[in-house]
Amino acid sequence: MKTLYLMRHAKSSWSFDDLTDQERPLNGRGRDDAPTMGQALANRNIQLNLLVSSPAVRALSTAALVAKEIDYPHDKIQVIDRIYGAEVMDLLDVVRQFPDEADSVLLVGHNNTLTEFANLLSPSSLPELPTAAIVCLKFSCDQWAAINQNNAELYFYDHPRHEN
Numbered sequence: 001m002k003t004l005y006l007m008r009h010a011k012s013s014w015s016f017d018d019l020t021d022q023e024r025p026l027n028g029r030g031r032d033d034a035p036t037m038g039q040a041l042a043n044r045n046i047q048l049n050l051l052v053s054s055p056a057v058r059a060l061s062t063a064a065l066v067a068k069e070i071d072y073p074h075d076k077i078q079v080i081d082r083i084y085g086a087e088v089m090d091l092l093d094v095v096r097q098f099p100d101e102a103d104s105v106l107l108v109g110h111n112n113t114l115t116e117f118a119n120l121l122s123p124s125s126l127p128e129l130p131t132a133a134i135v136c137l138k139f140s141c142d143q144w145a146a147i148n149q150n151n152a153e154l155y156f157y158d159h160p161r162h163e164n
Contacts, residue, residue, distance in 0.1 A: 005105065005136050006136075011132070021056070026062065030061075034065035034066055038067070038069025041106075049102035052094075053108040088116045088117050111129060120149065121152050122152060123152055137154060
């Protein structure tokens with residue numbers, strides 16, 4: 001069984017005209033929402049084997065804030081350059097190359113690709129992922145290379161503004 005958590009980075013700031021897109025930081029709401037979603041994962045007793053992130057500041061900051069809430073070592077967050085600017089099939093290639101020893105992985109990335117990727121793998125249709133949203137998919141296989149929609153189960157979908 002493989003478990004994949006897909007998380008859209010938290011809300012970013014557009015206040016700094018001199019920064020590149022990759023350098024944009026989280027805004028105040030993003031700095032609040034990322035730990036909130038980390039706490040939601042902690043409340044589900046999520047134990048990650050691997051946490052991967054886009055190199056963009058907003059994605060890496062989101063990953064770090066989530067990691068803190070779930071006691072995942074900050075220095076073990078793996079930055080994968082290909083996640084930034086990736087197309088759907090690029091993300092599929094990234095995920096299918098995860099080490100098979102890692103059964104539970106969180107990938108922090110960007111929209112619109114992340115929503116499209118979640119829908120490529122999910123047997124249920126998902127809406128556009130708002131910032132800091134998390135989709136959890138479970139796959140009945142032992143190798144990341146074998147994941148696909150036919151062996152997937154949508155386990156949960158959550159976001160900071162979700163009404164419980």
